[in-house]
Amino acid sequence: MTRATIERLGDAALVVRSPLARALLTDLTTRPLPGVREAVPALEVLTVLYDPLEVGADTLTASLRERLGGLVPGEEEKTRTHVLPVTFDGPDLGWCADHAELGLEDFVGTLCATPLTVAFLGFTPGFAFLTGLPERLRMPRLSAPRERVPAGSVALGGPWAGVYPRETPGGWRLVGRTDAVLFDPWRPEPVLWRAGDRVRFEVRP
Amino acid sequence: MEVRRPGLQTTVQDAGRRVRALGVPGGGAADPLALRLANALVSNPPGAAALEVTLAGPALHFHADALVALCGASFAATLDEAPFPLWRAVPVRAGQTLEIGGTARGARAILAVRGGLEGQEAFGSRSTDLRTGFGGLEGRALRAGDRLTWASLPPVTAPRAFLSPELRTPTGPHHVLRVLLTPEATPDLLATLTGRSFTVSGQTDRMGARLSEVVPAPHDPNRVSLPNVPGAVQLPPDGRPILLLPDAGTHGGYATPLVVASVDLPRLGQLRPGDRVWLRGVSLEEARGALRQQEQEVREAELALRWWYKEA
Secondary structure: OOOOEEEEOOOOEEEEEOOOHHHHHHHHHHOOOOOEEEEEEEOOEEEEEEOOOOOOHHHHHHHHHHHHHOOOOOOOOOOOEEEEEEEOOOOOHHHHHHHOOOOHHHHHHHHHHOOEEEEEEOOOOOOEEEEOOOHHHOEOOOOOOEEEEOOOEEEEEEOEEEEOOOOEEEOOEEEEEOOOOOEOOOOOOOEOOOOOOEEEEEEOO | OEEEEOOOOOEEEOOOOOOHHHOOOOOOOOOHHHHHHHHHHOOOOOOOOEEEEEOEOOEEEOOOOEEEEEEEOOOOEEEOOEEOOOOOEEEEOOOOEEEEOEOOOOOEEEEEEOOOEOOEOEOOEOOOEOOOOEOEOOOOOOOOOOEOOEOOOOOOOOOOOOOOHHHOOOOOOEEEEEEEEOOOOOHHHHHHHHOOEEEEEEEEOOOEEEEOOOOOOOOOOOOOOEEOOOOEEEEOOOOOOEEEOOOOOOEEOOEEEEEEOHHHHHHHOOOOOOOEEEEEEOOHHHHHHHHHHHHHHHHHHHHHHHHHHHHO
16 A cells, blocks of 8 residues: 555645655646646655646545555656766865865765766756765755855755756855756757656766 | 837736646736736637736837737826726727836736737746746846737727726735645644734745745744645745745745635735735635636626627
């Protein structure tokens, strides 16, 4: 049996918490449920936005439970691997290396050797929450966010790694930068990565 | 249509997009009812792209005949210096200038043009996303000198109908917003949030409306980022609640004890700095009933107008 809770979020959304959240998203994309406007993933969470004029919360909850019951764990979309060349010269690099009790080179080496996974997308178009950091690379967020983080900044914050697709405010520690274009609304697939994709940083020669 | 004066923040908006799963905000008209009604008045599909004006409107010089409708807050407007009525379809001749001024109540209005505005489409919508800079007119607000085009259709006679004032999204200065509780609404938090009024602060834009007063906020640094929904009432650590509008980020890490009922979402688009807001808890059934009633009234107006255009 799968553990799943389904809670209401206002009168037009349900929050499904289940290890099968991502499989449920795939399922809803291929076989849409009536009244569902869109489904938005987070870590082991799927928020289902619906039209309350078309479907009631109880009916939709029952349909979602039924769908979850038919899903098999581990049944996921084919994932890809992205290797991002990074110049490690971020303003917080030294601080992070000290915090990890590593020399600069070892810190960069450890980070590049870490296989990361796109947990989910969000915050700003193209931003991905990358999971998989070992304990020693997890950095406390800044106490006051920077007003401007340059586009392409590679950053660490709490359990996450991430790359800022464009200049925004941000509270994570900046360790480097990349030229990878994470979001371009005019290419066939506007966002570089999808949830579940693997990511690795490498030192730009 | 040529922009002579851009106004405070005039953008192309339609019914918005549904790609939050890619981290792209929903976007779309902040007062979606005004968009639907303005489009119905000029015989456009309900979600056709139109101009959204904010607090101080633009001056627009027309180089072609058009049929337009202005719906939303009660902006003062003139066509070649003669009073221009809101809430009805008005023919504009080539060479005329429509000046939309300010409004004493509310914040936004929609100017629909028969045929629907053209503009950059991204993820199935022409809505302008100001933060990332795509959609509409190069992803930005109008500037003087810009030109906007629309699909040209055979001329029609404008319906002589005004829409019932009952259909208008209420504008300030006092708002009672119906809210639904989430599992994060502790009894203490609920009492603080619903037992008093709040002031809409100057930090109010298409992403959200910040309230001025401070309430004790729960601090949970381990709360993970979760998907946002329209109308979510977020409580950041500084204790000043934020009501989320269409351009809000797709995910957020702040506590969300309340969500504004769907029926009152258009009202969020009319919040103006200085307005007073009361949050009133309602049941799911009440929220759904009120939404059904509103939808029925709007659909009747849309049907009546469609019938008029078919018969005319």
